[in-house]
Amino acid sequence: MEKSPVTMRPPIRRRWREFISMQNMLIVVLVLTLTTSTLIPLITLFSKAFINKEEQFIGLANFIKYFSTPSLAQSLSNTIWISVLSTLIAVSLAFVYAYGISRTGIRGKSYFHYMALLPLFEPTMMHGIALTYLFGNQGIVTNGFFGLLPEFHIQIYGPIGIVISEVLYLFPQAFLIFITALTITDQRLYDAAETLGAGKIKTFFTVTLPSVKYGLISAIFVCFTASFTDFGAPQAIGGNFNVLATDIYKQVIGQQNMSMGATVGILLTIPAIIAFAVDRFVDRKQRSMLSSKSTPYKIPDGRLRDGFYHVFCWVISIAILIPLITTLFASLIKVWPYNLHFSLKHFDFSNVAGSGLEPFYNSLKVSFITAIVGTIVTFVFAYLIEKSRTMKGLRQVGYFLSILPLALPGMVIGLAYIFFFNNPNNPLNWIYGTMIIIVLANITHFYAVPFMTATTALKKLDKEFELVSESMRVPFYKTFLKVTVPMSLPAIVEIAMYFFVNSMVTVSAVVFLRSADFNLAAVSLVNMEDAGDVAAAAAMSTLIVVTNIIVRVIYELILNKVKKRTAAWQTSSQ
Amino acid sequence: MSQAYLSIQGVDKSFGSFNALKEINIDIQKNEFICLLGPSGCGKTTLLRIIAGLEKPSHGRIIVGGKDITSLPPAKRNFGMVFQSYALFPNLTAYQNVAYGLQGKKFSRKEIDEKVKEVLSLVDLMHLHDRYPAQLSGGQQQRIALARAIVLSPDFLLLDEPLSALDAKVRVKLREQICELQEKLGITTVMVTHDQEEALTMADRIVVMKNAEVVQIGTPEQVYDEPNSPFVADFIGSINFLEDEEYGGSIIQRNMAVRPEHIRISGPGSATGISAIVKHVEFRGAFYRLLLQTVLTGQHLTVDVSSQITHHLKLTKYAEVSVEFPQDKMINFPSETMVVGA
Numbered sequence: 065m066e067k068s069p070v071t072m073r074p075p076i077r078r079r080w081r082e083f084i085s086m087q088n089m090l091i092v093v094l095v096l097t098l099t100t101s102t103l104i105p106l107i108t109l110f111s112k113a114f115i116n117k118e119e120q121f122i123g124l125a126n127f128i129k130y131f132s133t134p135s136l137a138q139s140l141s142n143t144i145w146i147s148v149l150s151t152l153i154a155v156s157l158a159f160v161y162a163y164g165i166s167r168t169g170i171r172g173k174s175y176f177h178y179m180a181l182l183p184l185f186e187p188t189m190m191h192g193i194a195l196t197y198l199f200g201n202q203g204i205v206t207n208g209f210f211g212l213l214p215e216f217h218i219q220i221y222g223p224i225g226i227v228i229s230e231v232l233y234l235f236p237q238a239f240l241i242f243i244t245a246l247t248i249t250d251q252r253l254y255d256a257a258e259t260l261g262a263g264k265i266k267t268f269f270t271v272t273l274p275s276v277k278y279g280l281i282s283a284i285f286v287c288f289t290a291s292f293t294d295f296g297a298p299q300a301i302g303g304n305f306n307v308l309a310t311d312i313y314k315q316v317i318g319q320q321n322m323s324m325g326a327t328v329g330i331l332l333t334i335p336a337i338i339a340f341a342v343d344r345f346v347d348r349k350q351r352s353m354l355s356s357k358s359t360p361y362k363i364p365d366g367r368l369r370d371g372f373y374h375v376f377c378w379v380i381s382i383a384i385l386i387p388l389i390t391t392l393f394a395s396l397i398k399v400w401p402y403n404l405h406f407s408l409k410h411f412d413f414s415n416v417a418g419s420g421l422e423p424f425y426n427s428l429k430v431s432f433i434t435a436i437v438g439t440i441v442t443f444v445f446a447y448l449i450e451k452s453r454t455m456k457g458l459r460q461v462g463y464f465l466s467i468l469p470l471a472l473p474g475m476v477i478g479l480a481y482i483f484f485f486n487n488p489n490n491p492l493n494w495i496y497g498t499m500i501i502i503v504l505a506n507i508t509h510f511y512a513v514p515f516m517t518a519t520t521a522l523k524k525l526d527k528e529f530e531l532v533s534e535s536m537r538v539p540f541y542k543t544f545l546k547v548t549v550p551m552s553l554p555a556i557v558e559i560a561m562y563f564f565v566n567s568m569v570t571v572s573a574v575v576f577l578r579s580a581d582f583n584l585a586a587v588s589l590v591n592m593e594d595a596g597d598v599a600a601a602a603a604m605s606t607l608i609v610v611t612n613i614i615v616r617v618i619y620e621l622i623l624n625k626v627k628k629r630t631a632a633w634q635t636s637s638q
Numbered sequence: 639m640s641q642a643y644l645s646i647q648g649v650d651k652s653f654g655s656f657n658a659l660k661e662i663n664i665d666i667q668k669n670e671f672i673c674l675l676g677p678s679g680c681g682k683t684t685l686l687r688i689i690a691g692l693e694k695p696s697h698g699r700i701i702v703g704g705k706d707i708t709s710l711p712p713a714k715r716n717f718g719m720v721f722q723s724y725a726l727f728p729n730l731t732a733y734q735n736v737a738y739g740l741q742g743k744k745f746s747r748k749e750i751d752e753k754v755k756e757v758l759s760l761v762d763l764m765h766l767h768d769r770y771p772a773q774l775s776g777g778q779q780q781r782i783a784l785a786r787a788i789v790l791s792p793d794f795l796l797l798d799e800p801l802s803a804l805d806a807k808v809r810v811k812l813r814e815q816i817c818e819l820q821e822k823l824g825i826t827t828v829m830v831t832h833d834q835e836e837a838l839t840m841a842d843r844i845v846v847m848k849n850a851e852v853v854q855i856g857t858p859e860q861v862y863d864e865p866n867s868p869f870v871a872d873f874i875g876s877i878n879f880l881e882d883e884e885y886g887g888s889i890i891q892r893n894m895a896v897r898p899e900h901i902r903i904s905g906p907g908s909a910t911g912i913s914a915i916v917k918h919v920e921f922r923g924a925f926y927r928l929l930l931q932t933v934l935t936g937q938h939l940t941v942d943v944s945s946q947i948t949h950h951l952k953l954t955k956y957a958e959v960s961v962e963f964p965q966d967k968m969i970n971f972p973s974e975t976m977v978v979g980a
Contacts, residue, residue, distance in 0.1 A: 453692070526721075526723050526725045528721040528723055528725035529725055529727065531690075531692060531712070531719070531721070531725070532719065532721065532725045532786075533738075533739075534692075534711070534712040534713050535690065535712050535713075535715075535717060535718065535719045535787075536718075536738065536739030536786075536790060537713045537714075537716075537739065537743075537790075538738065538739055538742065539742075542742065546727075546730075546738075547727045547729060547730070550729045551728060551729055630729065632770045632772065632773065633728040633729045633770055633771075633772055634728075634772055
């Protein structure tokens with residue numbers, strides 16, 4: 065093609081004024097915020113593993129030392145086999161349970177569904193406490209239900225206790241993945257299998273299993289990572305059985321050996337990063353599986369099958385309920401197991417480790433602020449990344465930094481924050497030891513999942529809304545507030561609840577960050593347990609769970625109201 | 639020719655190594671209704687987005703009313719736009735949707751109310767003003783979107799495949815309504831479509847595009863009767879491309895083509911016609927479409943014949959007929975373009 069005269073095709077002049085728009089500024093702020101809150105602390109932490117106390121570079125010396133210290137290397141293998149076993153059990157149980165709810169005709173499905181989620185509202189320490197009451201030296205099972213049954217002794221302090229706790233902790237996470245994977249299916253495939261004469265077993269292996277393949281992979285990795293990095297269960301009931309997460313705690317809090325803590329932190333992050341990569345891959349694959357023409361699954365009749373699943377789901381749901389009931393019971397009686405009279409004295413925390421009810425109020429405050437600030441930040445960030453047209457490169461960086469926390473164990477975030485914010489040269493040093501750093505750590509720790517919830521909700525909105533507004537010369541924030549936010553209310557409420565509930569139960573990140581005069585409820589469980597105030601710990605656990613259940617109920621009420629109000633907006637075809 | 643109102647001058651657009659638009663030049667008069675027509679991927683939507691300011695051209699200029707707006711953001715261009723999806727705000731009523739762009743500007747509440755009511759009556763939807771989009775039919779949503787686009791009295795209107803999501807019946811009705819409205823308001827309009835019938839019925843002029851380039855610009859009659867290339871002839875309406883051959887009395891040259899409705903059919907054994915056999919008969923309601931094959935050369939021809947003639951000549955499968963090509967209806971292409979479409 066010949067070159068046309070210059071006058072015909074003048075170069076486009078890009079104006080600075082256009083570049084310095086409010087939206088672009090916000091994207092820059094977004095990336096800077098995420099860099100400061102996630103990336104730099106992380107780099108600071110990891111670099112610490114390669115230097116000694118005198119700030120000299122020592123290469124891999126820390127890792128060599130770690131693997132040549134028998135007790136430390138032992139924790140690594142402990143952690144691995146505990147995680148493998150917990151994952152296997154939790155994934156199998158959750159799969160059958162989710163299958164029962166989504167693919168059989170059992171009754172009480174919504175009861176079973178909520179029961180499966182119950183452990184999400186409990187601090188993992190609570191499982192350990194409950195197990196102590198059940199199988200410990202004075203446990204109700206150990207002494208055969210007050211002598212009614214023969215005595216039953218198992219060594220609950222150690223791997224058995226940890227695995228049981230982990231299974232309780234992992235079960236809802238695996239369940240949520242499976243219930244989604246099993247619900248996303250296409251009846252037409254089953255019809256096709258039937259017309260081709262495939263039997264039930266063949267259909268299961270050729271249709272059902274392939275359709276949940278990615279869910280299965282994802283559940284296995286999520287569960288393995290979660291139990292690999294969990295701190296609460298081994299701390300509560302591990303006894304002398306060491307795992308990586310408790311090692312970090314001991315190295316950092318006990319021995320002040322920061323660089324060894326950082327070394328263990330890196331080891332702790334490796335499976336999480338692999339899981340993160342697998343999850344990204346799986347997510348992309350799974351999205352392409354369902355077409356808009358898919359028809360929902362029709363549950364075939366099967367009395368024997370329903371009977372089996374009914375029993376199975378009841379057994380599991382009761383097993384999930386037992387620790388909570390035990391804890392509740394233990395917190396409300398005088399002296400376990402000798403004096404079973406009702407008493408509220410354990411709820412008077414004034415003479416136990418910690419300082420009265422203050423940790424609980426602190427937790428409420430932190431969770432509330434985390435929920436409010438976290439929800440606003442998450443939604444605005446997701447909006448800027450999803451709906452802006454400019455600064456594509458920066459938005460991609462922002463997206464990556466937003467899902468990165470998925471790969472970060474809470475302990476690693478906590479540790480990274482110590483290194484980064486406790487440095488006197490850091491201009492943000494002043495937030496160290498205050499509530500702000502705890503809220504910041506919580507938001508960073510839990511940010512990725514709400515971010516993806518928000519992104520999914522935003523993707524459902526017509527991508528032309530912003531363009532229409534722009535063509536009408538309406539500023540983007542007006543459309544954001546008047547259209548985007550109201551349309552996304554269900555997701556926003558869900559995000560707020562997620563932040564609140566998780567902030568109430570978390571220990572891993574904040575255990576390093578709370579200060580002596582600002583303790584949190586879930587962390588105080590660790591102190592109470594250490595000091596032997598198990599009944600008080602049970603009482604505190606009860607408070608946490610009850611709070612979370614109340615918040616969940618409020619969430620359901622709000623959601624109902626929102627749904628009723630927005631019913632007229634929904635397209636009738638769906 | 640008078641000074642163009644909306645002028646696209648030498649616009650290029652490339653995404654990486656892919657050229658979405660090459661050297662586009664279009665002059666649009668004030669009050670004109672222009673259709674950008676072409677197969678998917680021809681660049682028509684990219685061009686519309688460049689006019690709107692949603693994309694930046696790699697080269698070239700967009701002039702509106704003598705003013706270069708190439709580097710202006712969409713908000714500073716003063717246009718109305720209707721999207722394929724309508725993009726109505728689902729949480730606002732029809733009234734609120736139309737009022738949306740007026741609020742926060744220098745209008746009083748009373749002025750806003752007057753303007754909204756005026757355009758709502760213009761699209762005949764005043765009685766549904768308090769409905770949410772989900773409670774309106776597709777055609778009604780479309781008209782609300784149109785009302786919202788014109789309420790700010792824009793300099794020009796951009797329509798991005800506005801009818802493609804609608805049922806056939808509603809589509810025909812809305813075609814008329816949009817044209818009527820456009821005429822009444824006298825607003826310069828650019829519409830993107832891949833539907834040739836839509837373009838033929840609605841546009842003052844059609845811009846036919848293919849592979850990132852403009853192939854032909856002309857009135858509907860011009861592009862239909864005098865297509866400048868086999869591509870245009872084939873894309874708009876049906877067409878028979880003829881082999882280089884002498885058929886009885888009519889001399890047919892290579893590079894010639896004829897529309898199915900212009901071929902004349904008579905009974906077998908006509909002195910001037912070419913013999914052909916009916917290979918297939920397709921009932922089209924108002925007429926029959928026949929597929930013929932000439933006896934001599936085996937050339938396939940598509941011919942539209944009225945029901946009356948079909949019955950009169952008893953045209954069924956394997957019937958023998960004579961075919962004539964009226965010279966004044968033959969379409970002739972410059973020879974080098976013939977390769978296209980082969």
